[in-house]
Amino acid sequence: MIVDCAVIGGGPAGLNAALVLGRSRRKTILFDDNKPRNAVTSESHGFITRDGIHPEELKRVAQEELSRYPDVRIEKQRVHLINKENNLFEVETENGEVYRARKIILATGFKEVLPDIPQVKEFYGKSLFSCPFCDGWELRDRPLAVIADDHKAFHMAKLVSNWTNDLIIFTNGSKVLSYEEQELLKSKGIRINEKKIATFIGEEGMLEKIQFEDGTTVLRKGGFISAEWKQAASFECxxxxxxxxxxxxxxxSWQRTNTEGVYACGDTRMAGPSQLIMAAGEGSMAAMAVNAALIEEKFNQEKRHA
Ligand SMILES: Cc1cc2nc3c(=O)[nH]c(=O)nc-3n(C[C@H](O)[C@H](O)[C@H](O)COP(=O)(O)OP(=O)(O)OC[C@H]3O[C@@H](n4cnc5c(N)ncnc54)[C@H](O)[C@@H]3O)c2cc1C
Incomplete structure (x- = not known):
């Protein structure tokens, strides 16, 4: 079977792409191995009509909506290989099944690499987060931490000060703030701590204290961490x-990559703020671009045969 489009990744980007393709009567297959990066959290914020929804519930509702469209099929498998053969794409899954598609939408997301601090994963997604626009409101007015040992430190401290007046920036043993930046932060009441962090203390992921290698502790009730990003998927390709x-x-801006027939949307583009609603919007745009390309191909073919 040859489908119009194979969508790789079933987060908000891929799901919205599949919705628009299904509504455009395009034979679509969506592959998803269900390992989204927000699996660590229990609430998603900032998506109008969906504010506070559990990420799994968002996905369940989306899949239910897709089931209304007969041209959309969901395959809960990981794709591990994509090749282009004579204007068609061959998509092979981890189970060795091969599917053929006229277009590809990559919506595979990214993964964060958290700083190498013991216990950090226990707190990430519960009281430590990476995006203040996603979780700042829930942490507002608490004693907060910004934990950043890289070039994002100054920017993050300024940003997070929007949600609390009790903010300390922890650089975890690094000297990443210039003298001018330190003075500016201090003038706004933001404290700076350059000690090396030993661990986080708290119950069930809710931060109480940060402990340093010298044995001292500082009380904090949550905060934001600067993380690195890497692609969630790597294909033999x-x-x-x-x-x-x-x-x-x-x-x-039409989500087209420089490989003809291949589109990318959502976090996998790592191009600015990472949000559910933005990923979904890009998925919609990618689907419209796929649809437009297929229509052009059809009309050009008919012109050639006339
Ligand atoms: C702790 C935390 C809290 C967050 N809170 C919010 C919030 O409150 N509000 C908000 O707007 N955003 C929030 N985000 C960001 C949000 O989760 C992402 O921006 C969004 O999920 C991106 O959607 P996506 O579809 O691009 O990628 P994802 O949601 O990551 O989905 C990608 C999907 O592709 C699948 N996949 C990857 N590779 C393959 C493959 N080879 N084959 C098959 N499937 C594959 C993955 O398993 C996954 O299901 C949060 C993120 C984190 C980490």
Whole structure:
């Protein structure tokens, strides 16, 4: 069977792409191995009509909506290989099944690499987060931490000060703030702690204290961590799309990569703020671009045969 489009990744980006393709009567297959990066958290915020929804519930409702469209099929499998053969894409799953598609939408997301601090994973997604626009409101007015030992430190401290007046920036043993930056932060009441962090203390992921290698502790009730990003998927792949400076898949505003027929949307582009609603919007745009390309191909073919 040859489908119009194979969507790889079933987070909000891929799900919304599949919805728009299904509504456009495009034969679509969506592959998802259900390992989204927000699996660590229990509430998603900032998506109008869905504010506070559990990430799994968002996905359940989306899949239910897709089931109304007979041209959309969901395969709960990981894709591990994509090749282009004579204008068709061959998509092979981990189970060895091979599917053929006229277009590909990559919506595979990214993974964060958290700083190497013991116990950090126990707190990430519960009281430590990476995006203040997602979780700042829930942590408002608490004694908060910004934990950043990289170039994002100054920017993050300024940003998070929007949600609390009791903020300390922890650089975890690094000297990442210039003298001018330190003075500016202090003038706004933001304290700076450059000690090396030993561990986090708290119950069931809710931060109480940060402990340092010298044995001292500081009380904090939550905060934001600067994380690195990496692609969630790596395919054996003959496609030669390029990456942007952040390591995301580069696209134009129609979500087209520089490999004809391949589109990318959502976190996998690593191009700015990472949010459910933005990922879903990009998925919608990618689906419209796929649809437009298929229509053009059909009409050009008919012109040639006339
Ligand atoms: C702790 C935390 C809290 C967050 N809170 C919020 C919030 O409150 N509000 C908000 O808007 N955003 C929030 N986000 C960000 C949000 O989760 C992402 O922006 C969003 O999930 C991106 O959607 P996506 O579809 O691009 O990727 P994802 O949601 O990551 O989905 C990608 C999907 O592709 C699948 N996949 C990957 N590779 C393959 C493959 N080879 N084959 C098959 N399937 C594959 C994955 O398993 C996954 O299911 C949060 C993130 C984190 C980490």
């Amino acid at each position: 003959s496609l030669e799309y390029t990456f942007n400076e952040q390591g995301g898949i580069a696209t134009d």
